[in-house]
Amino acid sequence: MTAQEEQTVPDGWRIFHATGRSPAAAVELPEPPPWRRFGGGPPQSAPPDDPDGALRRLGPDGIAPQLGSEEINTVNAALLLRRPLLITGPPGIGKSTLAYLIARELGLGRVLEWNIVSRTTLRDGLYVYDAMGRAQAIAAWQAGLRDAVASGADGAEDAESSLTERQNRPLIGDFITLGPLGTALLPYHRPRVLLVDELDKSDIDLPNDLLHVLENGSYDVPELVRDAADTASVHTSDPGIRVVLRQGRVECREFPVVVITSNGEREFPAAFRRRCLPLELRMPTREQLLAMVSRHLGERPRHSEDLVDLFLQRVRAGGTHSLDQLLNAVQITTMGGFQVDGNGRKLVEMLLRDLAKGR
Numbered sequence: 001m002t003a004q005e006e007q008t009v010p011d012g013w014r015i016f017h018a019t020g021r022s023p024a025a026a027v028e029l030p031e032p033p034p035w036r037r038f039g040g041g042p043p044q045s046a047p048p049d050d051p052d053g054a055l056r057r058l059g060p061d062g063i064a065p066q067l068g069s070e071e072i073n074t075v076n077a078a079l080l081l082r083r084p085l086l087i088t089g090p091p092g093i094g095k096s097t098l099a100y101l102i103a104r105e106l107g108l109g110r111v112l113e114w115n116i117v118s119r120t121t122l123r124d125g126l127y128v129y130d131a132m133g134r135a136q137a138i139a140a141w142q143a144g145l146r147d148a149v150a151s152g153a154d155g156a157e158d159a160e161s162s163l164t165e166r167q168n169r170p171l172i173g174d175f176i177t178l179g180p181l182g183t184a185l186l187p188y189h190r191p192r193v194l195l196v197d198e199l200d201k202s203d204i205d206l207p208n209d210l211l212h213v214l215e216n217g218s219y220d221v222p223e224l225v226r227d228a229a230d231t232a233s234v235h236t237s238d239p240g241i242r243v244v245l246r247q248g249r250v251e252c253r254e255f256p257v258v259v260i261t262s263n264g265e266r267e268f269p270a271a272f273r274r275r276c277l278p279l280e281l282r283m284p285t286r287e288q289l290l291a292m293v294s295r296h297l298g299e300r301p302r303h304s305e306d307l308v309d310l311f312l313q314r315v316r317a318g319g320t321h322s323l324d325q326l327l328n329a330v331q332i333t334t335m336g337g338f339q340v341d342g343n344g345r346k347l348v349e350m351l352l353r354d355l356a357k358g359r
Contacts, residue, residue: 011069014076016105018067020058026190027106029079032255036082038217040187040251047192048238050110057100059296065094065101066288071279075102078277084196084214084258086273089281091263091355092322098281099195099259108257111193112237114180116202122209125181125196127234129223137170172223173232173242178250183237185217187253200262207272214275217252224248283315284323292323293330303333303340311352319354326352 015027031037067075075098078085087095103111114125178186184194199207213219224232225248233242260276262268284292289308294300311326329351338344 013080014072016072016076016079016102018065018072018075018101019105020061020101022061022104023107025107029106029191029254032080032082036255038187038252038255040185040218040253042187043253044186044188044243046190047109047188048241053111054100054104057097058104061104065097066284066292071281074277074279078279079106079257081277082191082255084260084276085279086260086262086268086276087279087281088262088264090283091320092324093281093283094323095261095281096195096197096259099193099257102257102259103193106257108190108193110238111195112180112184112256113195113197115197116199116206118201118203120202120206122181122206122213123179125179126213126219127179127182127221128177129221130175130177134170134172134175137175141168141170171232172227172229173234173245176221176223176232177235178237178243180237181213182219182250184256184258185213185219185250185252186236186243187251189253191254192256194256194258196258196260198263199260199268200265207268211271211275214258217255219250221245221248221250283312286312289323289326293327296327297330297334301330301334304330306340307333307348307352310348314352314354320356321352322355325355 015029075085077083079102085098087098089095099111103109180194181196184192186192221234224234224245227248231244231246232248233244235242286308289311290300290305293304293308307326307329311321311329315321329348332338332347332351333340333344340348
């Protein structure tokens, strides 16, 4: 089917369909709007995949959370417009799972996670510089030079050999690691998926600090800008992978797929919300919960309907509950010999407890 023919198909503009299935071939995104194009380079190698991480978050290939047409449209709009997606909803509803669903369905590789706490700063997401480690390495290097020079009084040849082995000064790039946001903004051919989890837990200034980076798709590492060397090889948030930065600057080539989650603990500034597309996730219906149980466990286990009804009853009573709790409760009932009634009832009630009560 040609691109022109696709436009005549209902919803043919979508590139994300919430199927939960890995693509047979890489899904190419349409060209971004002129105001969301960036010129970073040189292009980086394709990021690693993380099938085990996706399996833990999503379950087997083909399983996906139940998303309605409006929710799918919002995700696609964020993808096509290269804008962050701001997802709200109660804890445990599956907000962070959506980042893994997008990465799996579009074949975008390993999800970069930035977990926010009250002490998190913008620099934590961009890069970390181990100044103390570098100072210690330089001190050890200088001590090695002094020892090599001192040993020259006994043997010139041995001193020269020792000096050659120790003369390589510690490089600053060895002590810099790009954070999840900093790694996501590297110039990849295809966008990375960045999960900014629970931004509402951050200091009040962090959303405003993010504005410049999200708008310009670039940042500088001041320690490298001031360094005499033109290039530096630094660590990234992908285990075992390093990249070369020129003059301490990073600019994306494709703006990353940014999924920001919030439990609604506070409001964000208007300027920040203007740059994001909002998506509110609600608790699935009874039918959707039963379908989710069947997909994850391969069948609809005995007692699953009663447990779904109990779960929904507790949710409607105003408690805080997670979908993981329901899956755990159903899973335990599939164990051979487990009885839901009697003593088993207490265990099920513990698994479905109100998380807001702290016990």
